[in-house]
Amino acid sequence: MKIAIVGAGWAGLAAAVKAVQRRHEVTLFEMASTLGGRAKTVQTHGQRRDNGQHILIGAYHHTLDLMRELGVDIPQALHRIPLCLIDPNGSGLALTTTSSPTAFAMAVLHHDAWKWSSRLALLRESVRWALSGFKCSEDLSVEALTRGLPQEVRQGLVDPLCVAALNTPPARASARVFLRVLRDALLTGRGSADLLLPSRPLGDLLPLPALDWLQRHGAEVKLRQRVASLERSGAGWQLCGGHFDGVILACSAKEAARLAQDHDPDWYRLASQIPHESITTIYLRCVGARLKAPMTFLPRGPAQFAFDLQAMGHASGGFAFVISAADEFSRAAGDYIEGPYPATLEGAVRSGQFAVEGLVGNISAMQNTIPNRGNS
Numbered sequence: 001m002k003i004a005i006v007g008a009g010w011a012g013l014a015a016a017v018k019a020v021q022r023r024h025e026v027t028l029f030e031m032a033s034t035l036g037g038r039a040k041t042v043q044t045h046g047q048r049r050d051n052g053q054h055i056l057i058g059a060y061h062h063t064l065d066l067m068r069e070l071g072v073d074i075p076q077a078l079h080r081i082p083l084c085l086i087d088p089n090g091s092g093l094a095l096t097t098t099s100s101p102t103a104f105a106m107a108v109l110h111h112d113a114w115k116w117s118s119r120l121a122l123l124r125e126s127v128r129w130a131l132s133g134f135k136c137s138e139d140l141s142v143e144a145l146t147r148g149l150p151q152e153v154r155q156g157l158v159d160p161l162c163v164a165a166l167n168t169p170p171a172r173a174s175a176r177v178f179l180r181v182l183r184d185a186l187l188t189g190r191g192s193a194d195l196l197l198p199s200r201p202l203g204d205l206l207p208l209p210a211l212d213w214l215q216r217h218g219a220e221v222k223l224r225q226r227v228a229s230l231e232r233s234g235a236g237w238q239l240c241g242g243h244f245d246g247v248i249l250a251c252s253a254k255e256a257a258r259l260a261q262d263h264d265p266d267w268y269r270l271a272s273q274i275p276h277e278s279i280t281t282i283y284l285r286c287v288g289a290r291l292k293a294p295m296t297f298l299p300r301g302p303a304q305f306a307f308d309l310q311a312m313g314h315a316s317g318g319f320a321f322v323i324s325a326a327d328e329f330s331r332a333a334g335d336y337i338e339g340p341y342p343a344t345l346e347g348a349v350r351s352g353q354f355a356v357e358g359l360v361g362n363i364s365a366m367q368n369t370i371p372n373r374g375n376s
């Protein structure tokens with residue numbers, strides 16, 4: 001089958017690799033001059049720079065598997081540390097060994113800055129979430145889910161975890177998605193909650209290895225080519241002068257809505273209503289300065305996290321400050337439409353791979369119902 005993929009962010013790249021592995025003929029269209037979308041490396045002032053600081057966690061199994069398939073040396077590309085949410089004074093929750101439910105419980109019990117009643121309340125609540133299968137009603141917010149926890153636990157753990165994992169403040173973040181991430185981090189094998197901090201530019205983690213892999217496997221990658229419209233053509237689609245049996249929209253929700261407007265009004269309405277949360281990274285240089293940990297939580301803001309880039313394997317004196325979900329800044333984080341994951345790299349990779357499975361299933365079903373499909 002001939003498949004067009006619109007957008008070469010991590011979702012489009014994951015979809016392209018999956019479709020080629022399923023032996024389809026793939027053309028990938030990207031309107032920018034660089035691959036990677038919202039997680040890419042650009043050349044600026046003669047230097048390679050990431051468009052924004054990213055973190056992965058050990059539970060990003062689909063992303064890590066894909067990177068391995070593309071030949072990325074994971075230990076070299078990602079600096080792995082046990083989950084650690086400490087403030088600039090070094091106080092906070094820090095797992096001492098690679099993560100597991102027991103390591104989490106031990107870290108909570110040893111967190112001297114919290115009262116004993118707070119530590120026990122968190123453990124009790126965690127057990128309750130585990131017993132409910134980490135599930136809750138769909139419209140519950142993280143704030144509502146954790147209202148019963150002591151304030152020091154919410155401020156020291158829930159709030160930073162929520163902003164880091166979901167890029168949304170607890171009052172607006174989905175408790176269902178939060179619990180899903182928590183479940184995967186604590187229960188999907190040793191190291192799932194570990195923080196994986198990029199020690200290579202983002203472009204080297206997936207976009208460039210994917211480009212190399214796709215080109216070696218015969219896929220066509222068209223940079224600087226914006227897909228302006230999508231037309232029905234028999235049982236397939238016409239775009240950018242080519243005919244395709246199927247199309248995957250791996251672009252932003254707004255662009256996907258625009259392209260689908262004439263073909264699926266219900267989906268157009270849904271996609272055009274998806275709000276974005278902003279996320280901003282400020283890079284600073286201060287030679288000689290160091291932080292107590294590679295990633296530090298800043299409880300007093302305006303940034304929520306500071307990264308010591310030297311501790312992650314980059315040149316000395318580099319720091320990144322991340323301001324999440326701050327509406328006054330530009331609107332730019334990932335989209336989330338369906339599936340268990342929030343707008344993250346893992347969500348993007350999973351959605352790209354999921355789209356290939358869904359598309360191929362749909363086309364096969366359609367072709368089975370169309371007579372003389374060889375001519376259509």
Ligand SMILES: Cc1cc2nc3c(=O)[nH]c(=O)nc-3n(C[C@H](O)[C@H](O)[C@H](O)COP(=O)(O)OP(=O)(O)OC[C@H]3O[C@@H](n4cnc5c(N)ncnc54)[C@H](O)[C@@H]3O)c2cc1C
Nearest residue numbers: 007009010011031037038052054055227251334344345348
């Ligand atoms: C600053 C920042 C920090 C982040 N931090 C983290 C983090 O720490 N951890 C984490 O997991 N996630 C993080 N995210 C979120 C993560 O980057 C995104 O969820 C993910 O990159 C989205 O990938 P995507 O492929 O779905 O979309 P995108 O990356 O937006 O890719 C869409 C692509 O489609 C292209 N396109 C759009 N329209 C067209 C068209 N008509 N024709 C052709 N091409 C088109 C765009 O140019 C773009 O390249 C962060 C995001 C930002 C912005």
